[in-house]
Amino acid sequence: MNKYTELSDFEINKKVAESLFLKFTDSWSVILVDGESFDPCNNPSDAMPIKICTAFDVFAEEHDSGNWVASPAYGFASERTRSNNLYRAAMELFLLMKDAENEKV
Template sequence: MDYSKKSDFEINWRVFVALHDGAPDFKEGENGAMVVTFTANDVQLGEHVEFEVEAESFNPCNSWADAGPIIRKNSISLISDWNEEGLWGATFRPWIYSEHENPLRAAMECYLMMHDKEEE
């Protein structure tokens, strides 16, 4: 799959699914973040009310806190000035690699390609 054509949100969602074998209810947040949500219930003025609660945000394409453990655990290498265009490269051994202006995005694309190889 060509992950370079996907949005940050789509990449974040796919990384979450790969890590957890599925995804809970979620919506798109700021800066491509995947925001995990759930429905809560309450009684207000004697009426039953349901409302959406945002539980957490997951944004490995733009957050070192989310991406760092994935990069470290999977031994993904980041390389600055990867090519003549000055993009960042992310690689797992010589045969799985990605390039992007954002090093975290490149690393998450690389992680998804690694996961695809495991699925074959």
Template sequence: MNKYSEMSDFEVNDEVVESLGLYHLMYYSYDPYFIIWDVASNDLYNGFTSKKGHEFNPCNDKTIAFQLMIDNKLDLDFNPLTHSWSCRKLTHKNYFSSLNENPCRAIAECFLLIKDAEKDNE
């Protein structure tokens, strides 16, 4: 369990947007809770292609989640004992890990744990 495990998908998505520096490119809907691209489509921002009017939802969109996984060289596998997905990264200084039934959510949480460590080292 990590500090992101108890957050809603919307809260985790918001943290990912902040970590990627994309906040100023998004529109936030609070009823219902969505984060939506608010810039022209097909522009590249931090490795992500904008899609005006489309939701930015790394907790449930495999295209976004897998881009995070590839860009950050994260490992992902299924644990049959816990019936959950394990996303992790081992560096020379740290080990980051997240377990979740949703593989996209596990990736987003692991990404945020890495970003937290990077902030702490600044």
């Protein structure tokens, strides 16, 4: 289980913005970048620039942690996340990958 599953979408969005070094403000549980809402957990145009592979798991009931599986497009082969929200799974994986990069430094 990863440490990001317990965070809200807002908290995940904020951590993603920080990891991407975006200049943002947070207001009323919304992350704003250049005056526009930044919501990679729910908005495809915010999430897609981050290269993560996703797949729908038709056998998800066996795993009980979500139908969507995210895995890296490259490297970090053992990392994967699961969620009922496609983009949320991808953003959790992105943060886990950033954590792994930072541990190597």
